[in-house]
């Protein structure tokens with residue numbers, strides 16, 4: 487098969503992939519019309535492969551709905567051993583490239599050239615992956631409409647600037663929620679994304695359970711279980727206090743953030759069963775370790791930069807700060823959201839006390 491653009495082979499996980507050999511602009515946007523391959527998203531695919539290999543209840547099939555090169559679905563077939571993977575992209579060139587990559591990796595996959603939403607109107611899957619350019623919002627309704635009693639959903643959002651508060655109006659328009667530019671902006675963005683999915687799910691008589699969610703590079707990513715049900719979702723609005731703490735508030739309160747998902751971002755039980763493989767790069771291994779240790783802690787985190795500025799001290803070593811919080815009887819862990827952040831169940835007064843003790 488001759489492709490109308492030059493290609494180069496890359497190795498990612500267990501897959502050998504032909505990808506377009508074109509200069510890339512900085513950032514996540516595609517160049518021209520050639521199928522898109524972004525090596526910095528490999529951590530996303532590393533984590534999906536490890537997770538889908540141990541997905542609760544197992545998976546009979548998965549749908550790579552916006553496949554581009556087929557990188558995600560091919561890795562899921564090879565590394566997570568999902569028996570049937572269906573690939574789709576509305577671009578013919580992308581579908582040709584997916585076929586070439588399936589042959590190259592000896593994977594049997596079905597390839598559709600259609601609008602993702604049309605495929606989802608006639609077919610259902612145990613896992614649906616949505617990895618678009620920018621916001622995933624246009625695809626959510628169709629993805630959630632699947633008629634299986636329970637299925638998995640993987641959602642990537644690359645519009646982190648709106649979600650984390652750089653362009654708040656765009657976030658309100660797309661997600662119906664107010665973000666905040668602050669050290670916790672990416673966690674707020676991830677919670678706004680999940681809260682939005684929960685509200686779309688509720689419209690379809692569904693509830694969601696986040697299984698594994700994180701922020702990395704230039705994107706936010708969540709993997710969820712979608713189940714039948716009408717229980718109210720843990721959705722709330724918060725304000726950020728001048729001391730950097732958060733408290734729930736009425737949506738009408740001035741400066742309120744959200745509505746956003748206030749429940750767990752990941753399922754600690756599932757996380758504890760995951761096993762990284764020889765194909766997981768170190769960034770994914772570190773990320774999974776961090777997600778495991780912070781999984782049970784409440785929303786948001788203390789920024790040591792904020793604390794140091796406010797208390798006019800230089801930040802202590804993070805492990806000393808964590809030890810001081812634990813010595814006071816609180817739970818505390820580093821957070822993947824910020825290398826200088828600490829998640830804890832301590833109230834702000836004790837966070838400040840532990841911080842001051844750790845600086846001495």
Ligand SMILES: C[S@@+](CC[C@H](N)C(=O)[O-])C[C@H]1O[C@@H](n2cnc3c(N)ncnc32)[C@H](O)[C@@H]1O
Pocket residue numbers: 521522523524527531551552553554555556557558574575576577580600601602603617618619
């Ligand atoms: C960001 S790329 C996907 C990257 C890929 N998942 C990966 O892991 O490398 C998005 C792809 O979605 C395709 N696309 C955009 N809108 C679509 C739609 N409505 N239906 C089907 N494909 C679509 C584009 O042609 C593009 O190839």
